Amino acid sequence: MAEAAPPNAELLEWPKKDRRRLLHAVYRVGDLERTIKFYTECFGMKLLRKRDIPEEKYSNAFLGFGPEESHFVVELTYNYGVSSYDIGTGFGHFAIATQDVYKMVEDIKAKGGTVTREPGPVKGGTTVIAFVKDPDGYIFELIQRGPTPEPLCQVMLRVGDLERSIKFYEKALGMKLLRKKDNPEYKYTLAMMGYADEYETTVLELTYNYGVTEYTKGNAYAQVAISTDDVYKSGEVVKLVTEELGGKVTRPPGPVPGINTKITSFLDPDGWKTVLVDNEDFLKELQ
Numbered sequence: 609m610a611e612a613a614p615p616n617a618e619l620l621e622w623p624k625k626d627r628r629r630l631l632h633a634v635y636r637v638g639d640l641e642r643t644i645k646f647y648t649e650c651f652g653m654k655l656l657r658k659r660d661i662p663e664e665k666y667s668n669a670f671l672g673f674g675p676e677e678s679h680f681v682v683e684l685t686y687n688y689g690v691s692s693y694d695i696g697t698g699f700g701h702f703a704i705a706t707q708d709v710y711k712m713v714e715d716i717k718a719k720g721g722t723v724t725r726e727p728g729p730v731k732g733g734t735t736v737i738a739f740v741k742d743p744d745g746y747i748f749e750l751i752q753r754g755p756t757p758e759p760l761c762q763v764m765l766r767v768g769d770l771e772r773s774i775k776f777y778e779k780a781l782g783m784k785l786l787r788k789k790d791n792p793e794y795k796y797t798l799a800m801m802g803y804a805d806e807y808e809t810t811v812l813e814l815t816y817n818y819g820v821t822e823y824t825k826g827n828a829y830a831q832v833a834i835s836t837d838d839v840y841k842s843g844e845v846v847k848l849v850t851e852e853l854g855g856k857v858t859r860p861p862g863p864v865p866g867i868n869t870k871i872t873s874f875l876d877p878d879g880w881k882t883v884l885v886d887n888e889d890f891l892k893e894l895q
Contacts, residue, residue, distance in 0.1 A: 622845055623782025627837050627887060628803055630810045632670065632683045633702070633763050634830040636693050637744045640667055640686035646743055647671050647682075650716045651704055653760075656681060657894075665689075673759045676894055680760050680810035685830070693744065696826025698878070700764030700815060701739070701747035705807075709736045709752040716740050727752075731793075744828070757808055762800075763832060764813040767878045768821035770797055772853055773814050776876050777801045780849040781834060786811060795819075823878070831873070831881035839886050843872040846884070853877055869893055 637643045647653040653671040660667040665688040672681030682702070706712050709727045717723060724747065725739035736752035751761065767773040777783040783801040790797045795818040802811035812832070836842040843861035850856055854877035861872040869889040875881055 616848055619841070619845055620779060620848065622838075622841050623780065626782060626842065627835065628782055629835055630680050630763075630802070630812075631676070631833040631835055631885060631890065632672075632681045633832050634683040634685060635746065636685045636687065636690070636828050636830065638686070638691040638693065639743070640669055640684060642743050643684055644669055644671065646719075646721065650719050650721050650740075651712075651748070653682075677891065680758060682760070683833075693828035694824075694826035695745055695828040696824040698766045698823030698825050698880075699746075699829040700766055700813070701749050701762075702760070703749040703751055703762035703764070703813075705751045705753040705756045705759045705761045707752065707754065709738050709750045712750055713738050713740070746828070753807065758810055761806070761810055762813045763810070764815060765878075765880050766815050766817065766820070766823050767876075767880075768816070768823070769877070770799055770814060770816035772877055773816075774799050774801065776849060776853045776855065777812065777814075779853070780846050780855075780874075780876075781882065783812070825879055831883050833883045833885050835887045835890060836884045837887050839870040839872050839884055842884050846872065846874050850874060859883075863889075867893065 644655055648655060653673060656670045656672060656676055658669040666685055668683055668685045670676060670681050670683050672679045713723055713727050722741040723738060724741055727736055727738040729736055738750045740748050742748060774785055783803060786800040786802055786806050788799045796815055798813055798815045800806050800811045800813055802809055839861040847857055855875050857874045859873040863870050870886040871883055873881060873883040
């Protein structure tokens with residue numbers, strides 16, 4: 609007789625079948641207009657939408673390289689009266705792919721931006737990169753590549769156990785391990801996780817620094833949002849995986865009061881937050 613499938617086996621297959629993509633990264637800034645100006649003038653992003661919520665004392669702005677229906681964007685949040693935040697030691701950087709890193713760095717310098725690593729090839733390789741800092745201290749890696757459908761290409765987070773994190777993002781979110789690289793000289797290992805080739809879409813770059821198991825989160829970076837066709841089913845999967853690998857459900861599946869978009873949110877084993885958003889509800893929000 610064939611062995612019976614283990615309980616929940618079918619449910620755990622759901623994330624691989626679901627229509628998922630990274631929607632946006634949410635983080636806090638001390639001066640919304642200043643950051644919008646920097647991102648549009650220095651990075652070439654477009655301001656896609658902006659809203660003010662006076663009853664909750666915050667404003668936010670969505671910026672990216674294309675419409676939210678098809679592109680990954682950043683969601684900047686300004687809380688009334690708060691001018692600075694602690695980025696912490698765990699958040700790494702965002703990355704932007706460009707066809708000419710040297711030119712972008714020249715433009716950023718001309719507009720008063722801070723360059724923390726001058727353009728040049730990575731050690732032992734040929735890819736040209738640079739690092740720059742935005743007005744709030746967030747780091748952006750600039751990567752030289754040919755034309756790409758998604759220039760806003762990476763979110764880098766540091767984790768304390770890379771194998772556990774890979775397993776978590778595969779099982780809870782249906783991501784694929786696209787690439788893994790160990791760099792003993794600099795004592796770190798990284799894993800690129802995502803839903804398509806890293807040259808075509810946005811990926812999570814999870815980095816493990818040898819011997820470091822914990823990081824401070826600060827209060828600046830908040831979360832990434834990912835789409836799903838069924839928040840309730842996806843929430844069940846997340847609950848199972850957090851019970852196995854760690855992490856915590858922070859908001860059970862259901863509609864957000866006021867806008868009725870169905871979401872669920874959770875923390876991974878390192879405390880990084882992800883929000884799963886109903887696909888149809890998300891598109892309605894954009895109309």
